[in-house]
Amino acid sequence: MARGRRFRRPATTDENREGQLVSLAIDLAEKQLAEGTASAQVITHYLKLGSTRERLEQERLYRENELLGARVDTLASAKRVEELYTAALDAMRSYAGREIDQMDRDEDYYED
Numbered sequence: 001m002a003r004g005r006r007f008r009r010p011a012t013t014d015e016n017r018e019g020q021l022v023s024l025a026i027d028l029a030e031k032q033l034a035e036g037t038a039s040a041q042v043i044t045h046y047l048k049l050g051s052t053r054e055r056l057e058q059e060r061l062y063r064e065n066e067l068l069g070a071r072v073d074t075l076a077s078a079k080r081v082e083e084l085y086t087a088a089l090d091a092m093r094s095y096a097g098r099e100i101d102q103m104d105r106d107e108d109y110y111e112d
Helices: 012-037 040-049 053-094 102-108
Strands: none
Touching: 012 040, 040 053
């Protein structure tokens, strides 16, 4: 084993492999920055990561992700409410002695 390198078990998934490679790249960038041998691209990359603009952009992305999650939850809830209404209407029809069929359901949606 090479000096200074840590033994890592082979990744079992592509996602884990990607994580290992990113970790290695960050370790190398850290070493280059400490030794003063980092390229302008590496320096610029890490300067941008630490900027106020980048932090605001990350926060915006986080909030957009939360909003999308809330929209998904709202759509799922609306679908569940629709299913409950349909079940309630079916139950009321069965209590009234009417046979439930697709025509009855379709009439509910097209009545004025």
